[in-house]
C-alpha cells in the first residue's frame with residue numbers, strides 16, 4: 001500500500017498539459033460569492049430560453065407515430081432530417097441559396113465545441129500550429145493548448161480587421177523557420193465574434209481566401225459561426241466560406257450551433273464540410289467518442305425548424321438581446337467609462353461586449369483591478385486569455401447575456417467604480 005502511494009501516476013501528454021480551464025476559475029469565483037454579478041459567463045438569458053415551446057414540442061414528438069424512436073440511439077452523423085434542416089437554414093441567408101451541400105456534408109455534434117475539438121484532433125498533432133485571430137475564442141485557445149498545438153495570432157490592422165500583408169509575412173517567416181509544414185489550420189469567428197463582437201467583411205474573407213489559395217499547401221479553414229443567427233436587427237451581409245468561390249478549392253469547415261440562438265442546455269451544434277473525406281475522418285472520431293449526439297434533443301430542434309417555430313422564436317429573442325446590449329452599453333457610458341479612456345464597439349449581435357482600457361491598465365486575473373472588481377461584486381473575463389500570445393493585458397470581455405436589466409445596470413456601475421478607484425490609486 002505504502003509502495004503504491006510512492007509510485008507516480010503517469011499521465012498522457014494531454015493529461016499533463018491540461019490545467020484548470022479558465023472558465024472553471026471564473027465559475028468558482030462566482031459560486032463562492034453569491035452576491036457577485038457576473039459579466040463573465042457567456043451564457044444565454046434563462047428568462048429568454050424557450051421552455052414553453054420545448055415543453056410543447058416534447059409532447060408533440062412523443063405523440064408522433066414511432067415517437068419512441070427518438071429515445072433510441074440515432075446515427076453517428078446525426079438525424080438526416082436535422083442535417084437537411086441545417087442546410088435549409090444556411091441557404092436561407094442572402095447569397096447562399098446555391099450552397100452545394102447535401103446532408104452527407106453535415107455532422108451534428110454536442111454543441112459546436114465538439115466539432116471544433118474533433119476537427120482539431122483530425123488535423124493537428126502536438127507541435128503543430130493553428131493560425132487564429134487576435135483576439136480569439138479563449139476556450140478554443142485552451143483546446144489547442146490541451147492538444148499540444150500552438151496558436152499563432154494573425155496580425156491585425158488598427159481597426160481590428162485581419163492584416164493580410166502581415167499574414168503573408170507571418171507565413172513566410174514560419175516557412176523560413178521550417179515551420180510551414182506545421183501550420184495545419186486557420187480558425188476564425190466571423191459573425192459577432194467571441195470576444196470582439198466583430199463580423200468579418202466579405203471582402204476581407206475573399207481576400208483571405210485568395211491569399212490561402214496562393215500558398216503551396218492546402219490550409220484548412222475553420223469558420224466558427226456560433227453567433228451568426230443571433231444578430232439584433234439584420235443578418236450580417238457577408239457570405240460564409242461555404243459559398244465563396246475563393247474557398248472552393250480549400251478544405252473548409254463551418255461550425256454552427258443551436259445553443260446560442262435556441263436551447264443552450266440541449267447542446268446541439270453542427271459542422272458542415274464540403275470535403276466528405278475530411279468529414280469522414282471527423283465522423284470516425286465522433287464514432288469513437290459517443291457514436292451520435294442525443295437523438296431526442298435533435299428531434300426537438302428538427303421539429304421546430306421544420307414547422308417554422310425556430311425562426312419565430314429567433315424573431316422574438318433578437319431584439320431582447322439587442323436591448324440587453326444597449327442597457328449595458330448605456331450604463332457603461334453613463335457611469336463614465338469612456339471618459340476614463342476606455343473604448344468599445346457597439347455590437348450588432350452576439351452576447352458580448354469587448355472593451356479596451358488605456359494602455360498600461362492591467363486587467364489580468366490576479367491583478368489589483370481584478371481583485372477590486374471581485375471585492376466590488378462584479379466579474380469579467382480578463383482579455384489576455386483571448387490572445388494566443390497571452391497579451392496585451394488591457395482588455396475585458398463583458399457578457400450581457402445572463403443578467404437581467406437591473407442587475408446589468410448594477411454590474412456596470414460596480415465595474416466602472418472599480419475602474420475609477422484603480423485610476424485614482426494609479
Ligand SMILES: Cc1ncc(COP(=O)(O)O)c(C=O)c1O
Pocket residue numbers: 042110111112113114137189193194224226256257258259260267268269
Ligand atoms: C465562438 C464560439 N464558438 C463555439 C462555442 C461553443 O458553443 P456550443 O458548444 O455551445 O455550441 C462558443 C461558446 O461559447 C463560442 O463562443
